[in-house]
Amino acid sequence: MDAEGVLRGQAFVLRDRHTAVLMHQWFxxxxxxxxxxxxxxxxxxxxxxxxxxxxxxxxxSVVPGIDRFMAGFGAQAVGYGQFRWQQDWREDPAGRFG
Numbered sequence: 698m699d700a701e702g703v704l705r706g707q708a709f710v711l712r713d714r715h716t717a718v719l720m721h722q723w724f725x726x727x728x729x730x731x732x733x734x735x736x737x738x739x740x741x742x743x744x745x746x747x748x749x750x751x752x753x754x755x756x757x758s759v760v761p762g763i764d765r766f767m768a769g770f771g772a773q774a775v776g777y778g779q780f781r782w783q784q785d786w787r788e789d790p791a792g793r794f795g
Contacts, residue, residue: 699729708736710744717744718754737770 699705706724710717719740725731741753755772764774 705729708740710740711749712744712750715749715785716752716754717741717747717750719756722768733766734769737767741770775781 704725705728706722708722709720711720712718717740719737722736722740724736737755738744744750745753755767755770
């Protein structure tokens with residue numbers, strides 16, 4: 698919230714036992730500059746200050762500008778597995794599942 702009490706942005710952080718995950722954030726683009734940085738900074742500081750939390754997941758992006766922004770907080774890109782769901786394995790054009 699800004700000094701006038703207007704909501705300018707929010708961050709949604711999902712937390713389990715040891716990890717906090719930045720799932721989503723939004724901000725009012727007409728609001729003060731620096732709002733996205735403040736949101737992420739506060740999310741990191743609050744969750745890492747919680748008992749037992751020792752990891753903050755910035756939830757990567759395929760947008761290079763967002764990756765650069767998150768890297769400014771010390772985020773490091775880490776690969777992760779992907780799953781692909783296909784309704785009917787017989788429809789796979791490459792024939793990999795049947």
